[in-house]
Amino acid sequence: MSRQLLQRFLKKHNSDRDIYHDLMQVKVREILLVANLYDAFIIEQEGKFFEQVTGEYFQLNLSSAPRITGVSTPEEALEKLQEKHYDLVIVMMGIDKTTPIQLSRIIKQIYHNLPVFLLLNNNSDISLFEDGNKVINSIDKLFVWNGDSNVFLAMVKYLEDMLNVENDISIGLVRVILLVEDSAKYYSRYLPILYSIVIEQTRQLIEEVNTDELYKLLKMRARPKILLASSYEEAVDVFNRYKDYLLCVISDVKFEKEGLCNDEAGLSLVSYVKSQIPDLPTVLQSSDLENAQKAYELRTTFINKNSETLKQDLRSFINYFLGFGNFVYKDESGRKDIAVAKSMSEFQKHLKTIPENSLIYHAKKNHFSHWLMARGEIQIAKKIKPLKVEDFTSPGSLRDYLIDIVEQCIHDKKRGKVVNFEESAILDDSNIVRLAPGSLGGKGRGLAFINMLINNFDFNELVSDIRITSPRTSIIGAEEFERFIHSNDLYDKIYKETNYEHLKKLFFEGKLSDGLVKKLRSYLSVINKPLAIRSSSLFEDSLMQPFAGIFDTFLLPNNHPDLEVRLEQMMNAIKMVFASIFSPTAQAYFQAVNYKIEEEKMAIAIQEVVGNQYDNYFYPHISGVAQSYNFYPFSYMKPDEGFAVVAVGLGKYVVEGEKTYRFSPVHPQLEMYTPKELFKNSQVHYYAIDLSKKQLNFLEGEDVGLIKLEIDQAEKHGTLKHCASVYDISNERTIPGITQPGPRVLNFANILKYDYIPLAKSIEVILDIVSESMGTPIEMEFAIDLNKNKDGKASFYLLQIKPLIKNVNSADIKIDKIENERLLLYSDNGMGNGIINDLHDVIYIDIESFDNLKTEKMRVEIDELNSMMVKEGRKYILIGPGRWGTRDKFIGIPVAWSQISNAKIIVEVSLEDFPLDASLGSHFFHNVISMNVGYFSVKHNDLIDFINWEKLKEAKLVNQTKYFKHVRFEKPLEVIMDGKKKASLIYFSNESEENNI
Template sequence: MTGNGGNSQDHNRVSTGLPGLDDVLDGLRIGDNVVWRVSDLDDYRRFVTPFVESAASAGRRIIYLRFGQHPPLISGKSNIHTENIDALGGFEAFTGRVWRLIEEYGRGAFYVCDCLSDLLNAWATDVMVGNFFRVVCPFLFELDTVAWFALYPDRHSRTTLDRIRQTTQVMVDVHRLGDDVQIQPIKAWCRQSPTMFLPHRERNGRFLPVDDSSDATRLQAGLELAQLHRQPLLDYWDRLFMQVASALESEDPQQIADVQNRVLNVLISRDSRMLDLARRYLGLEDLLAIRARMIGSGYIGGKAAGMLIARSILLTNQPDIWQEGLEPHDSSYLGSDAYYAFLVHNGLWPATMRQRSADGYFSEAAELRRGLLAGRFPPEIRVELERLLDHYGQYPILVRSSSLQEDGFGNAFAGKYDSVFLVNQGAPEHRLAALEDAIRRVYASTMSDDALVYRKQRGLDQREEPMALLIQRVNGRFHGRYYLPDAAGVGVSRNTFAWDTDMDPAAGMARLVMGLGTRAVDRIEDDHACVMALDYPRRQPFRNQDESYRFSQHLLDVLDLWEGKLTTRPLSQLAQEVSDLPLNHLGEVDQSASRSAEELGLPAPVWRLTFLPLVRNGRFVARLSSLLKTLEAGYQHPVDVEFTLHLNNAGGPAFNLVQCRPLATIGETAAAPIPADIPHHKLLFRTRGHFMGGNINLSIRRVIRVNAAVYSKLTMSQRYDVARLVGEQVRMDSGKTMLIGPGRWGTSSPELGVPVRFAHIAGVAALVEVAEMEGDMVPDLSYGSHFFQDLVETGIAYVALFPNGRNCTYQPQRLPGINTNTTQASPEQAIQTFDLRAKPLQLTGDVISQDLACYYPD
């Protein structure tokens, strides 16, 4: 590699500071990166000193990049700029900092770097040391610099040493055997002489080639003998896990604790709360098991860590229940270092640096996303992916995001990054291509608008966020052409959407679906999951049986093995096509609808997914309640889990826990008092239940309302215009804003509500959904979905209003100067904005009484 050609003109030459060494190497060239492979850092230091003195006397700017644990190589001088860089912040932060410094110092600067091998103590893998060099070396070359580096070759793998050699322009080995020290140039780009690459001894300032082969052989034999008891050419990562095995054999508590801490800090997390959990629940055997299922190195990411910690909490604290009731997981992990290796391998680091800048954070994201989607995998990763597919055979698999910050305390990233189902059918090469495409999609989703806004809002836009992957066998059964689990769901240990005053929020709740869990975690656009309070599992938030059936699940997400993709099928169709679905354990026959179907010659019976048989079985509710309480106690924080169910012939459930994260909550502050008798003319709305956010106490200074009567007359295209205009209005910050609209905010189906993206309304204080437009648009009690997770994390209060229902009053005419003219139907006419700074509304909710009111205070 490494450059565009040689130039021997004097102005392009640079001295090493030692004329004898210049003779050996034919001098240095502008653009050279010089790597010294040494066994003793003093051997590097003795060459650095004359180089720096020579460069200083020539008036060069000299920058010392200081990051090692060893004593400084250069003493402080006025013409030397020392830049201290913390390597503990991770590969991206460190490499990004060096990149910015190179940009700032510009052309012609000279660099001296600490020993690269010291980065292993911070990163625990020399793969990333090699990637760092592959990033900065070409950039330094482009800017006409000269940069010196050192490393200890016996601490690095052959792959890393080869990559550094391929990338650099000059590489010199320093061999030491007692007092016998020799240098041997290994590479000198665009230079050649008959003896250049022989070992050389220094004699009176000259470096003389060792032209006696016997002499050279004796030195080499002595070096090999001295290294017999070392472990050369092993990745630091591999040596670290060899120490894990050694600590287990030693049974020394202190050694075990030390090694465990070292591994957790480079494998699991940097977050102190997650690390505390991992110390309690992930022992050395667990860490070795992770390593055995891992491709590459680095972090396994928050989603994978949360799943593993949660499983260990259950098996540790309730083994009598969960040894039987918890299915073994079959997961693999693509480490975070593989993400960085992908960037480097595809030349995407410059694009990454442009995107990480303040000006390029949004504007450069699209280009980087395209690069991620078009990238190719390093050969060593591709081979491991082939082996992974051999392990899973032809079972469907799920490729899930598991970034460093994901599923942590306060940052769930719910729905921000992609997860991709693969049916995993066909020839091996086709399955590998599909897996690679899926990984690229997840990588590229880090540059989606929603993910970028999410990170920006939480101050994470400049923090390292490498994407690891959790790859799992999809839990389920083959049903002919379809593959699906019996049931799936989301469980939360705190029910902040309790719709009945008898319900205890601490009892938790579940959101259940038949089939794949996508319909439990995503806000369903034309269907409904079953929302179940675990202390009153038979009590539904509906007025009658017809409404319960209407707002139940009618569509299932399944994997279609023939079409090779995730697809949605009506329950009625699947019930006819598949004879062995567990409908009798999850639903009930609608006798009236079945009789009508028979009279019309339609397929019967008609099933309704009420999940009441699962409730009556008894074990499901008891086990899920126990699971949530145990995990909340382990996390010492409310939790949010995703699971699938595998039912036996009697309907008894076994749980497969696929995700666990701390539940984001707006808070449990003391309830603000709601006036006992609010005058009717001062009340905008009031509801019993149907709100979320715990205790709410907000002063509303602006209301943006979508008029349902106008909205109903708009075309689908115009409704998207409404969503865009609402986003623009929200961004015009005028204080605490409340959105009121028909049906579901954030839907992708304009006939069901306003299709805004969450990123466009993330700054509001409260979101109100109203059942309007003749019942076509109704709020969705979809707590546990990604959209609601966004609301909770962002601290947005949520209210669902059913004006025709019990315990609900809604009087939009109380908004000042409201326009009641609905004859004109345009996107602009559908949106009404009210500035209430002179007379704010008060929004108050009490989570205990489940009473909420929005009114003008006295």
């Protein structure tokens, strides 16, 4: 069901762009894009790609923009190919490395002449294809997306130029630019730049021609073609065929010649070109600056491949100028300029003030519709163009109509998009506002994706009795972080200062840019609810390597009567989030995942906090985390049905792994706990924003604006009405509601059992839709406001989404084939997939000395042991009772991720008086998954689960603390994890026989 709805959504989402079709002969008119919805959305770059492409096509009279049909699976792709003809197939490769190649081979077997391009979204994947021994015949051309959506335009134009060059030269005498480059990384960067320069130049030509439409069309068709060659022989062949029409040659220095990689192939090519056409402009581009002298000797221009001004360098070389295509308002005679509009906002602004005679002049000549169509504002132009001045009762009514339709269009275009902040803009939940330029960061991308889905996807069709929305969100792009570091001279201090508290003070004393401060002041003048200042680093919550809970988040009361005080508090929170990228926790994580901290940059997400005010406290009725894959199903639950955990109050309680209520969204009435267990493990406190705090010391940490309250406070506030039940001790049962005396337990019975609101169904639907859209299992954070709006609906706020990365290696454990004599550990409830055979070390808690009242001391000991393992560069297996990563010291070891960062396998063990409750739903657990750490649960009273404690005791003792033992096996242990069966085992080496696993 979700896939059909998503396909319908894709069709609807693209319908506004399917305007121009079937006008030219040799064109790429139909493109089949095979990519999951999340990848397609990110590539679209906050919705600007399609508008940009259609605008450029129309302005240049480039016939019709290609129709892009998006599908998310190979089956859908092959089905679409059977339905009609496509000119190009673009297959995107993300996390899955095998399916795109397999699909390309199938397509080529059936449709031999259909071009298939492969688009990588990660530079690291290039090596899979550019190795000389790895020729994939089913891929016609390889491209890499590095954040510039113009690569799509370049891919289309590259193919069209190859198809049209012979005909266009013979008919229109078009010129040719020859680019010689064999690296997909670089030509994927160069081609978009070159095409943008060519398009800019062609625009300028069109602006110069105002009367002769035929001549304008010929000028448009005279756009220079760009041809790409990857070897010396191919380049010489292109040169010889088109040398009479060449504008210039742009060549790499090192590429293939005579079948071998030649360090001076480019030099040889330029020499040959100069011998044939001495005055032909040529460029040698290289990342090796030593080639600059060689270029000088050949009397050719040299460009540094890694130059930050690459586009400007090329533009200067080609000597083309930019043409904007502004709208110039004129008087009634058409001779005098009244105003100039460079953007839609300026166009709208001048519409309100220009004289009526000017309005009539432009309306009669259809100037408004022409300019709007050229800018890609197709829907407005279509509405305006058929109308005549005579259709309106007065010039005033015409003006009002134009203003209204433009305003509606601007709002619709921004809906579900990331838009730049303007002081006059209306801040609502229909879009995300960008307060500073630069990358949105990982979390920001997820928030933008959420906003796009919510504002464009009809969730009401699946869940009608609740309002699914997201809080008002703004994002400070990552450029502000870079500017902050640079302008406050923090580069050297960051890496010299080893004391994090001192480093925080340096950040605290820094200054944000004047432009951002001005926008924040304006922003706060209209926002009066509490705010969450959240990190959004480049890698955070990304598909490939999410960083969950590593950086700080600050919750601000935002209620001081003085606006300047609120502004100061927000700026301080932003600076502390910037600083958290260099915290010990973050640095340990960077080291664990082998990332360089200098590669990380920080954007900031600002969200209104969901909730209501109760006395001096602010919090939501419910906060929760849900995952689309349940690694711990029981009874008739299925892993892919997911699970959710919820609690009263702010989400901090949930993500930090405290006592929450866990349930299956598909089977919400299925009890996971006995009433006695529920009573023992029920929520007893919660977090709220303390509205009485007027002064905040941000150096104290991210909890500075919060307060911890006992659960009876929530009952006094009236927020437990639908969330709690009464525990009947004598009958060992729970009674929904809190109308009777007795201990309160939070099991959300009125909601989950009696459907006060469709919470479980909402979670099920959103998990299904979002995980299908992103092409991977996901985790989401949400908050619920039970107060119903005028339509009688409570509100479900989707706060954040992040991918759950699962190991793609395969392993198959057959119970009857297990070698029991070599078994160190077996878990029937393990998470992870694959085989690890390079671990020698095990650090485990001595069960005999375990004391659940001393878990904080155990945390200190494992932190020290882990630090030793980090220094030695050794991974290890960690075994201990209870829940790892909890904040509740009485149910497990309250470690932070950085304190066990070198553990490759984590084992949670239950004891007779210490039951096991896995750490699902916390930032800790998310990091375990994203870093492919094996995560096993071993129950002491299970007939199958097993740990060979005697074998551990026999192993060589390397180190011992009061509570831990560190042992080392001479030969490596072998860990086998069967993700499908959830079975995991660890073998020790058998000295007497050869390993046969």
